[in-house]
Amino acid sequence: MSAPKTATNTDPKLDLVLERFVDVPPRLVWRAWTEPEHLMPWFCPRPWQTVECRIDLRPGGEFFTQMRSPEGEDMEGGSGCYLEVVPERRLVWTSALGPGYRPAVARVHDLFFTAFILMEPQGQGTKYTAIAVHPDEESKKRHEEMGFHDGWGTALDQLVEYAKTI
Numbered sequence: 001m002s003a004p005k006t007a008t009n010t011d012p013k014l015d016l017v018l019e020r021f022v023d024v025p026p027r028l029v030w031r032a033w034t035e036p037e038h039l040m041p042w043f044c045p046r047p048w049q050t051v052e053c054r055i056d057l058r059p060g061g062e063f064f065t066q067m068r069s070p071e072g073e074d075m076e077g078g079s080g081c082y083l084e085v086v087p088e089r090r091l092v093w094t095s096a097l098g099p100g101y102r103p104a105v106a107r108v109h110d111l112f113f114t115a116f117i118l119m120e121p122q123g124q125g126t127k128y129t130a131i132a133v134h135p136d137e138e139s140k141k142r143h144e145e146m147g148f149h150d151g152w153g154t155a156l157d158q159l160v161e162y163a164k165t166i
Helices: 025-033 137-145 148-163
Strands: 015-022 049-055 062-068 075-087 090-094 114-122 125-133
Touching: 015 137, 025 090, 025 125, 025 137, 025 148, 090 125, 125 148, 137 148
Parallel strands: none
Antiparallel strands: 015 125, 049 062, 062 075, 075 090, 090 114, 114 125
C-alpha cells in the first residue's frame, strides 16, 4: 500500500497545491472547516454564498455544501466523504465517494478529486496547505481552469478574516 499524499510528495502533473502561512491558530482553522455555522460564512468567494452545509465529521461521514450565485442560482459547492479526520491537523475528503464510502454519482462539474487540508502550527499561526489530488492530468487542468488557485485562495482569505471573529 502506498503512503497517502502529503505536502512533500505531491505530483505536479496531477495535483494542485495552495500553501500559505495564516495568522490564526490551527484550532480556529479547524473550527472554520468542521462546524457548519463557521464554514458557511467563508467557504465560497463573495459575492457567492454558502446556503447549506452538512458535516458528519468522521471517516465515512458526509461533507456537503450548497452555494448560491448573486443572481439566486443554486449550485452544489462540494460533496463527498471524509477519509481522514485528525483534529486541528489534517482533514481529508473525496468527491469520488459519498457518505458511507458509497461510490459517488458525478455531480460537481463531473470532477472527482481528493482534498487534503493540512494545518501545521507555526508560532501563533498556521502553515496551511490545501492539496487537490486528481486521477489524471485532464481533471487537474479542468480544476485549475475552473479557478482553483483564485477561488481557494480567496476562500482562504475569507476563512482567516472570519476565524478572527470566532
